[in-house]
Amino acid sequence: MLLTLAFESETPLYQQIKNQIITGIAQGKLQPGEALPSVRQLAADIGINFHTVNKVYQQLKQENWVVIHRRSGVIINPELNLKADEVYRESLTSTLEVLFAEAHLRGITLEESHHLIKTIYQSYVQEVSK
Structure with missing residues (x-):
């Protein structure tokens, strides 16, 4: 998963990550049932504290974007x-x-x-229908 973070942005890092995951789902780049990197892996990949990634995943879970399983990790909600x-x-x-x-x-x-x-709006409709 490719994320682009603006470390100098006024938007907090956790919000940037969350926004990009939701956008990725809307654009069809992330599919229901697709696994996301583990908290530690994503944190290491982008060079941030794992608590930040954990916060993102917990918020996404609360909002039903993802499900978290002990064994299979974090996946895009297959019943989205x-x-x-x-x-x-x-x-x-x-x-x-x-x-x-x-x-x-x-x-x-x-x-x-x-x-x-x-x-x-049309960019999302076109991406999903491709």
Whole structure:
């Protein structure tokens, strides 16, 4: 699994790793049932503390992205079938409110926002259908 971390970023390392794993699933680069590296292996591969990777895996487990087995390790949830419930929609709305507020303050127009959303969303639809 190839991860690209920005050590100087304001985004914490654990969040960067989590985001890239979820993006990898959405793009079809990580498949349901596929094994992820062990906590220690991934930490060693990218040169970070294993507690950071453990935090990522535990969060992904809580959110049903992965399952953790004592023997087979961490795997992408083979029964991955997440739904957008009301709690998720509220969380998404809250996140988008901040992003759009900043975009507005930086001069991004509604049309530019629509174009960005459409382009990004379509990239996931195209990747999965390949």
